[in-house]
Amino acid sequence: MPASRASRPRRALALAAAIAAFAGAGWSAPETPRFTPEPSEAALAQGAEEVVVTHGYNFFGKLSYPPDFEHFDYVNPDAPKGGEISLWAPGTFDSMNPYSRKGRAGRYSWMMYESLLGSMPASGAGLPADRIGEAYGLLAWKVEYDPGKTWAIFHMRPEARFSDGTPVTAHDVVFSHELLLDQGLPSYAQAVSRRVLSAEALDDHTVKFTFAEGISRRSLIDQVGGVPVWSQRWFEETGARLDEPRLEAPVGSGPYIVEEVDVNRSITYRRNPDYWGWHLPINKGRHNFDRIRVEYFADDNAAFEAFKAGVYTFRAEGNSRKWATGYEFPAVDAGQVVLEELPDGTPPTPTGIVFNLGTEVFQDKRVREAISLAYNFEWTNASLQYGLFEQRHSFVQDTPLMAEGPPEGAERAFLQSLEGVEIPEAVLEEPARRAHSSSEGRLIDRRNLRRAMGLLDEAGWTVGDDGMRRNAEGEVLSLDFPISSSSSATLESVVETFxxxxxxxxxxxxxxxxxxxxxxxxxxxxxxxxxxxxxxxxLQAGTGLMQMYGSREAEFSLFNPAGLASPLVDAVIEAALETDSREEEAAALMALDRVLRHEFFMIPVWYNDSHWVAYWDQYAHPEEMPPYALGTLDFWWYDAEGAEALRDAGALR
Structure with a gap:
C-alpha cells in the first residue's frame, strides 16, 4: 500500500541564506551600459572589416523590436505579481536534472536557468512569442559578429546574479558550454562540437565563440546564445555531473527557484523577489506568479478528478472525450471554472504511431504501408474523439510551408538543385503524400483491409492455416507496442482498436x-x-533539424524515435541551412515536409488547431494572444479578486 501524503519525506531546497549573503544592505549591482552601435575593442581586435553590433539576433538580420523597446507587444506591462498557479503532470519523477538520459526529470526542472539570448519558459517557442527567428539579449546586452559569422562576442550584463547571489560571468558561460559537450546528450554534443570550435572568456563579462569554416552559418550564434548557464562554482563544490539524475538542482539565474520537492508527489517553484533581471524590458509583464506548483497523478482520470476538486487549478486539455463531455460539473455551471479555446498559430506537433526503423520487418516500406492501413482516423475521431479533431497530413500542417500538389516553382528548383542524391520520381512528379482515408461507419475499412493484405502478401508475409502471417522462414509477423500506464483512456482505446x-x-x-x-x-x-x-x-531552418531527422545521430538521438536515416532528408536539410533569404528558406522547408512524408516513418494521427484550457477563475491573459505560445507560465497573471470570490464561495481554499 502506498504511503500517505503526510508520511512521505519532503525535500526542501531553500536558497534564502545564500541569497542573503550577497543581497544584504548596502550592496548594489552594477548597471548594464547603454546600448550603442559602435563595435567594441574586443570586436575590432578580430580584424574584420565590418562588425555587426546588435541587441539581439536574427539570422536574416532584421529585429522587430528596437534596442530601446519597453516590453513585448503582447504582454500586459502592468500585470500584477502574486498568487499561485498549479498544474499537473503524469506518472512519477526521480530527478531534478532534465539534461541527463538517466532518470525521469521533474516537470519544468529546467526553468531556473537563463541563457545569453532569451528563451520562452515552459514552451517550445522562441522569444518573443509573436515573431519567428528572433531572440533578444537576456544575460547578454549586446552581440557582435562579423558578416561571415565566423565568430561572435557576447557582452554580458554585469548585474546578472545566480540565485545564491554570486555573479554570472563569462567563465560560467564557457563552463556550461563545455559541460554540455562533455556530459550532455550525445546527439547534441556531436552536432555542436563539429560546429563550435571554441568558447573563450575575454574577461569576466565578455565571451567569444569561434565557429568552424565550410559549414552553414545557421544555428551558430543562436545556438551558443541559447545554452543554459550554470554556476561553475556550484558544480565544482558539489561534484555533481550533468549526466546523472539527482534531486538537488543547480542554482540558476532565472526568476524562479525550487522551493520544495516531494518526490513523485509535487514540485513547487517560487518566484525569486531578489531576481536580478526584473528591470529588463524583456521581462516586463512576464513571470507573474509567486508560485508555480506541479501535482503528480498516476493517470489522466485521477488528475481530472483532482482538478474538479480544486487540488490544482489550471489544465490544458488534450483529451477530446473529456473536453466534449467531462466539463459538466457544478463549478463550470457556476462560472467558477472557465473553459476557453485559444488560437494556436504554431503548426501542430507531428504526433503519431512511429515505426522503429531499426526493426527488420519495417525495412520494407510495403509493410509500413500495410500496418498504417489498420489506423482508421475517421472512425476513431467520430467514435472515440467526438469529431473534434482533424486528420494531420503534414509536419507543418496548416502553414504556408505545407507541401500540397506536385512541387512547383521555387520548391521544384530547390529539389532539382540537390547534388549527390537521387530524387525519387514520386517526390518530383506526384502530389505530396497524404494520410489515407477510411470509412467512418465501421472500425475495419474493408477496402483498406484488402489493400493491406495485398501489400503484406507482396512483401512475403503470407497467411498460414492458423490465420497468422509468416515469412518464408516461418517466422510470425510479431510487433510490440508499449504504452504508458499514465496515458489517457482515450489513447488506450485508440491503440487497442488499431x-x-x-x-x-x-x-x-x-x-x-x-x-x-x-x-x-x-x-x-x-x-x-x-x-x-x-x-x-x-518554421525555420536550423541544425536542430539534424538531431530530429538527420542520419548522423539517428542511432541514438532521443529526438528521432524512428531512427530515420535518409540521405535524401540529409541533403534537403543541408541545403536548407545554406539558404540566404526567407523565400529560399520557405521553398527548402516545403521540400523537407514533402520528403519527410515520402519517407513514411510515422502514421500521422489527429490534431487540434486550438488550445483547450480549463482553469479556476483566478487567472487572466492578454486579450490579443500571440500566435506562437500559449504562455500560461510566462505572461498570464493572477486575478486576486477572482481568487477571493472563489474562496468566499467556498469553491477553493
Missing part, C-alpha cells in the same frame, strides 16, 4: 501497458516496434 485491425490482418501484436518509469527507459533505449510519439514541427 491493434484489433492488425490482428484481423494476421499480425501478432502485443500492446503492453507499463509504468511510466519503465516506459521512459524503453523509449530512450528504443525498445519497441511501434510507439505513440512525436517529432517537432519547424
Amino acid at each position: 491493434a484489433q485491425n492488425l490482428e484481423r490482418m494476421g499480425v501478432d501484436i502485443t500492446v503492453e501497458r507499463i509504468d511510466p518509469s519503465q516506459y521512459t527507459l524503453r523509449s530512450r533505449e528504443r525498445d519497441y516496434d511501434l510507439i505513440f510519439d512525436n517529432y517537432r514541427a519547424f
Whole structure:
C-alpha cells in the first residue's frame, strides 16, 4: 500500500541564506551600459572589416523590436505579481536534472536557468512569442559578429546574479558550454562540437565563440546564445555531473527557484523577489506568479478528478472525450471554472504511431504501408474523439510551408538543385503524400483491409492455416507496442482498436501497458516496434533539424524515435541551412515536409488547431494572444479578486 501524503519525506531546497549573503544592505549591482552601435575593442581586435553590433539576433538580420523597446507587444506591462498557479503532470519523477538520459526529470526542472539570448519558459517557442527567428539579449546586452559569422562576442550584463547571489560571468558561460559537450546528450554534443570550435572568456563579462569554416552559418550564434548557464562554482563544490539524475538542482539565474520537492508527489517553484533581471524590458509583464506548483497523478482520470476538486487549478486539455463531455460539473455551471479555446498559430506537433526503423520487418516500406492501413482516423475521431479533431497530413500542417500538389516553382528548383542524391520520381512528379482515408461507419475499412493484405502478401508475409502471417522462414509477423500506464483512456482505446485491425490482418501484436518509469527507459533505449510519439514541427531552418531527422545521430538521438536515416532528408536539410533569404528558406522547408512524408516513418494521427484550457477563475491573459505560445507560465497573471470570490464561495481554499 502506498504511503500517505503526510508520511512521505519532503525535500526542501531553500536558497534564502545564500541569497542573503550577497543581497544584504548596502550592496548594489552594477548597471548594464547603454546600448550603442559602435563595435567594441574586443570586436575590432578580430580584424574584420565590418562588425555587426546588435541587441539581439536574427539570422536574416532584421529585429522587430528596437534596442530601446519597453516590453513585448503582447504582454500586459502592468500585470500584477502574486498568487499561485498549479498544474499537473503524469506518472512519477526521480530527478531534478532534465539534461541527463538517466532518470525521469521533474516537470519544468529546467526553468531556473537563463541563457545569453532569451528563451520562452515552459514552451517550445522562441522569444518573443509573436515573431519567428528572433531572440533578444537576456544575460547578454549586446552581440557582435562579423558578416561571415565566423565568430561572435557576447557582452554580458554585469548585474546578472545566480540565485545564491554570486555573479554570472563569462567563465560560467564557457563552463556550461563545455559541460554540455562533455556530459550532455550525445546527439547534441556531436552536432555542436563539429560546429563550435571554441568558447573563450575575454574577461569576466565578455565571451567569444569561434565557429568552424565550410559549414552553414545557421544555428551558430543562436545556438551558443541559447545554452543554459550554470554556476561553475556550484558544480565544482558539489561534484555533481550533468549526466546523472539527482534531486538537488543547480542554482540558476532565472526568476524562479525550487522551493520544495516531494518526490513523485509535487514540485513547487517560487518566484525569486531578489531576481536580478526584473528591470529588463524583456521581462516586463512576464513571470507573474509567486508560485508555480506541479501535482503528480498516476493517470489522466485521477488528475481530472483532482482538478474538479480544486487540488490544482489550471489544465490544458488534450483529451477530446473529456473536453466534449467531462466539463459538466457544478463549478463550470457556476462560472467558477472557465473553459476557453485559444488560437494556436504554431503548426501542430507531428504526433503519431512511429515505426522503429531499426526493426527488420519495417525495412520494407510495403509493410509500413500495410500496418498504417489498420489506423482508421475517421472512425476513431467520430467514435472515440467526438469529431473534434482533424486528420494531420503534414509536419507543418496548416502553414504556408505545407507541401500540397506536385512541387512547383521555387520548391521544384530547390529539389532539382540537390547534388549527390537521387530524387525519387514520386517526390518530383506526384502530389505530396497524404494520410489515407477510411470509412467512418465501421472500425475495419474493408477496402483498406484488402489493400493491406495485398501489400503484406507482396512483401512475403503470407497467411498460414492458423490465420497468422509468416515469412518464408516461418517466422510470425510479431510487433510490440508499449504504452504508458499514465496515458489517457482515450489513447488506450485508440491503440487497442488499431491493434484489433492488425490482428484481423494476421499480425501478432502485443500492446503492453507499463509504468511510466519503465516506459521512459524503453523509449530512450528504443525498445519497441511501434510507439505513440512525436517529432517537432519547424518554421525555420536550423541544425536542430539534424538531431530530429538527420542520419548522423539517428542511432541514438532521443529526438528521432524512428531512427530515420535518409540521405535524401540529409541533403534537403543541408541545403536548407545554406539558404540566404526567407523565400529560399520557405521553398527548402516545403521540400523537407514533402520528403519527410515520402519517407513514411510515422502514421500521422489527429490534431487540434486550438488550445483547450480549463482553469479556476483566478487567472487572466492578454486579450490579443500571440500566435506562437500559449504562455500560461510566462505572461498570464493572477486575478486576486477572482481568487477571493472563489474562496468566499467556498469553491477553493
